[in-house]
Amino acid sequence: MLIRSAILNVMTRAAEKAGRALVRDFGEVEQLQVSRKGPADFVSNADRKAEKILREELLKARPDFSLLMEETGTVTGADPDRRFIIDPLDGTTNFLHGLPHWAVSVGFEERGELLAGVIYDPIKDELFWAERGKGAYVNDRRIRVSARQHLSDAVLGTGIPHLGIQEGAGKAVFTKRLEKAMNGCAGVRRFGAASLDLAYVAAGRLDGFWERGLSPWDVAAGVVIVREAGGFVLDGKGRTYGLSEPDLIATNELLQKPLVAMLKVES
Structure with a gap:
């Protein structure tokens, strides 16, 4: 029987709980697609509501801890050395369009070190979780990164710059990387939720x-889960990834060295 720590249970x-609330809201999105106004405001409210649930539940159990949240930003508690890092709805655009691929993500950091992570996909009822030194799991099954050795056999995930994001040099860098990946790998996928991309690397569904x-x-959360699944999370130069780095490679x-080499382009 798997025994999770108290912090992981929290x-x-x-x-x-946040995921269940989002599932109920997701059921309304399809109906809203036909309205002139569209579902954008509804989804924004669902996002904020999920964040409120997470904030209340986490602080009820750990009232002194700090928070870093996508919508609200930083909340500094009595204990600034311990904080939860929260994305209440990763994959908002998917959610908005009725695509059933999105997740709730919660990481835990202590004194700058990521120690635990939870990524919950409520549509598929898959809970990816890990704690430093204890392995990575989906629900109650242990997961490991893939064992593929050659990029030519690998399927990679990525995120594509969209309107208003990474214009100019950043977009040019992505285009060069994508061209190299298309020519060097078995396939490239863009699912639209980075947390689940990382969870899928941890589970061996994506090779990188x-x-x-x-x-x-x-x-x-995903960084912890990939590392505990035996994977590596690096910056664009092949060094250990930190949360402030502009590039992430998992x-x-x-595959770590050839993948870093393949993605190396001049900005």
């Missing part, structure tokens, strides 16, 4: 993932 309960310009709440041990 994170899991909060993520699952790269993206530029991610925020801490996008990746905090993959297995055998």
Whole structure:
């Protein structure tokens, strides 16, 4: 029987409660698609409501801890050395369009070190979780990164710059990287939720993932889960990734060097 720590139980309960609320709201999105105004305001409210649930649940259990949240920003508690890093709805555009691929993500950081992560996909009822030194799991099953050795056999995930994001040099860098990946790999996928991309790397569903310009709440939980699944999370130069880095690359041990080399382009 798997035994989760107290802090991981707190994170899991909060993520699952927020996920249940989002599922109810997601059921309304299809009906709203036909309205002239569209579902954008509704989804924004659903996002904020989920964040409120997470905040209340986490602080009820750990009232002194600090928070870093996508919508609200930083809340400094009595204990600034311990904080939860929260994305209440990763994959907002998918949610908005009725695409069933989005997640709730909660990471836990202590004194600058990421120690635990939970990524909950309520549509598929998959809970990816990990704690430093204890392995990575989906629900109650242990997961590991893939064992593929060659980029030519690998399927990679990425995020595509969209309107108003990463214009200019950033967009040019992405285009060069994508061209190299298309020519060097078995396939490239863009699912639209970075947290789940990282979870899928951890589970061996993707052999690697790269993206530029991610925020801490996008990746905090996923970084822990990939590492505990035996993977590596690196910056664009192949060094250990930190939450302030502009580039993130996640993959297995055998692909890390060739993937970093392939994605190296001049900005």
